[in-house]
Amino acid sequence: MSANVEVKVSTKRIKSFAKHILKYWQLYLMLVIPIAYYVVFRYLPMFGNMIAFRKYYAGGSIFGDRFVGLRYFKQFISDRSFWRAFKNTLVLNIGYLIVRFPLTLIFALLINEIRNLHWKKFVQTVSYLPHFISVVIMCGMIKELVSTSGPINQAIVHFGGDKISFISEASWFPTIFISSGVWQSVGWGTILYLAAMSNINPSLYEAAAVDGAGHFMRVWHVTIPSILPTITTLLILDIGGLVGSGAAFEKVYLLYNPMIYETADIISTYVFRMGISGKNFSYATAIGLFEGIINLILLSIANLASRKLTDSSLW
């Protein structure tokens, strides 16, 4: 009996499935190329990470030819250059986050206070602009500005100091990295905050005013709590990316040189040098995979914490 019912249920399912496909086949057809794209260009490389455990020969299978276990992982764990890159990645990311995150929030709050709408729009337009500039041009600008004949050194000489060769002194790299990052992304970063602020119900401000709250009190008690979910989400994303060095790769690669590896070499640039320049493909992939997995774990933890604390999360 029960078998009979099961058969009935499953035929019913098949029928409704066929109906569904018949109704929506055009939508499914639209998806064919994009899904194929994701399989080839996103998932194949993901499985290609396998060569971290398998010896890869140039020209051989893209998934490697011979299983070698954790050999490459053991190798890089005792590689001092790897740990230097790991440390630099953390230091640069944390430093950048600590400077950029509050600045973005403060800048958004200040923009929100501008009364003259034309001036407000102008400030926004100008501050978003650096976001669209190619990293090649930004690094070119940085090099011009900090070069020994550039305006910063001219100013130093003007005030009686000695010229500094910023680009070849390791101690200056974090400063250059962080300040150029602030220049490029603080303005753009305000967009999501401003969007959240524009969604605040004006009656909340009126109620606060009736209760005797002054202007700054209203910002503190109405604006900030209203945008707290946005702040949390953005903070999660940033914390999840603290070990990630992919986003910074291009900038560091275009700015650094062997003289400043001490502070400038990050995981992705090290992976690049080992893998693509040095042809140690499997070794470099092991490092890259290690970074990717730590990143994923960090992001999951941050996401969980945010869901527990504020009810807003990425997934």
Next chain:
Amino acid sequence: MATNTKKVPLKVKENTGYRIFLVINFLIMLFVVLVTLYPFVYLVSQSFTSEKAIIRGEAGIIPKGFNIDTYKYVLRGEFLHYYRNTIVYTLIGTILSLVFSSLLAYPMAKSELKFNRVLTPFIIFTMYFGGTLISNYILIVNGLKLKNTVAAFILPMMISTYYVILMKSFFQSIPKDLEEAGEIDGLSKFGVFIRICLPLSKPILATMTLFYSVMYWNNWYQAFLYLNKKQWPVAYYLQTIIRGVGAKEGDGDATSVSANIKSCAMVLTVLPIICVYPIIQKYYVQGMMLGGVKE
């Protein structure tokens, strides 16, 4: 955007404090604007400065020995060839990106599509985990054998998951009644997408056009890995100028190219973006906001 436009009675004391704040706020904003624009002004000035003045270290905000020789020199050389490459790549790439991103985003926006329960995580997961630098390189060079083809430049970045999510949020905001009315009028599912959804999606399509074309215009990395010298886009050619002739990437700079030529090439490369960008600003701000406050 203006949250405090309504006049609310304030104490007099608070008012003076607030006025002082407004003045300080204005000064801060002025400072931000000047700092943001300074590097651009400096580059433009340097591109008009004579080489002699640059060697003497006299470059500043106002060009010394104003001349347009640098521009004449740069525009006579191979620069234009690379510029043309970039225009072609940007056009082809942006069209492909727009087509396939919307083909993906539209079905994803349909909650009645059962497959989405599998599809959405499948797509979103790639934002958080993926191939390493190396496995991507191996796929293009050894797996697909695309080295020295324009496809190697365009395909790896053709669909951006983040942008697909933005588009999906926009498509979801289109009223269902409109699409149902289209179906009653005899349009197929695909017809509804083309005739009803897309015409209503101009803001997001404009935003995506800007984002994707800037992405292609600025890209040097794929070119550096996969293209030969003839195929370079201007961004990578520019990088070789900045780096100096004979120097290898990542090894620091040779100083064989003078600063006015570097500046001039940078100005010419960034110019289209600076010209187009303010015009479509209102679209991409809308687009970003939609993505940010979705659901």
